[in-house]
Amino acid sequence: MSNVPASMVECFSSIQGEGVLVGLRQAFVRFSGCNLNCSFCDTPGMSQAPKDCLLELTPGRRDFLKVGNPMSGERVVALIESWAEGWPGIHHSVSVTGGEPLLHGAHLLELLPKLRRFLPIHLETNGTLHQALAPLIPHLDYIGMDIKLPSSSGCSDLWDEHRAFLQLAAQRSVYVKVVVDQSTEDWEIERSCQMIAEIDPAIPLILQPMTLPDGTIAVSPLRALEFQELAGRLKEVRVIPQTHKFMGQL
Ligand code: SF4
Incomplete structure (x- = not known):
């Protein structure tokens, strides 16, 4: 069992709302903390570790139990095991998310092989911490990584970090989310596509129109089409907004 505790936000069951696994039921394991500070961040518990982690006892029923942080990996493994045994087949995979889960690399190195006994592992990451990714590669099935555009995220000059990360991540089933x-400019889409194409043009690219706090989409229908056309050098380019927000899912 895992001896390295970690500050966590929540474990719950829901429908994946983003990326290539959109629509699938997943067990979400959310870690606190992040090394970035995106202007559009909508994830709770990132600036400081929450006092308690919320564990959903029955998948999808929001009957949360509070457990004090930092939390041991044993609690997470026991929860996912209970879901796998009590509700067999309802989950496609475990989504390890944040924040930036790779800030908890030592914890993940112990936790992921144990969780993977029950379900495949999907890592959701901002795609900047390639040194933390390297030892975890054998324990991952899917990797969803971001490329943070300066225009939409407010983060600047992460291109080298993203390139190093994608080169490693390409060893597994990886997709890129932007x-x-x-305000997004054409050169940002073109530069992202060039990076992906140089590593593997078959890596799927998800263009995710930002959802504003009032629920509206921050990209006009015409601009979404233009973005997709700009990415034409890649083999698989999908435009998918955050669908969980439409459905009232966590
Ligand atoms: S990488 Fe994700 S969690 Fe971190 S600040 Fe950006 S949006 Fe928030």
Whole structure:
């Protein structure tokens, strides 16, 4: 069992709302903390570790139990095991998310092989910490990584970090997610596509129109089409907004 505790936000069951696994039921394991500070961040518990982690006892029923942080991996493994045994087949995979889960690399190195006995592992990451990714590669089935555009995220000059990360991540089933809004410029899409194409043009690219706090989409229908056309050098380019927000899912 895992001896390295970690600050966590929540474990719950829901429908994946983003990326190539959109629509599938997943067990979400969310870690606190992040090394970035995106202007559009909508994830709770990232600036400081929450006092308690919320564990959903029955998958999808929101009957949360509070457990004090930092939390041991044993609690997470026991929860996922209970779901796998009590509700067999309802989950496609475990989504390890944040925040930035790779900030908890030592914990993940112990936790992921144990969780993977029950379900495949999907890592959701901002795609900047390649040194933390390297030892975890054998324990991952899917990797969803971001490329943070300066326009939409407010983060600047992460291109080298993203390139190093994608080169490693390409050893597994990886896709790239790029959040776009009306301020996104053509060169940002082109530079992202060039990077992906140089590593493997078959890596799927998800263009994710930003959802504003009032629920509206921050990209006009025409601009979404233009973004997709700009990415034409790649084999698989999908435009998918955050669908869980439409459905009232966590
Ligand atoms: S990488 Fe994700 S969690 Fe971190 S600040 Fe950006 S949006 Fe928030």
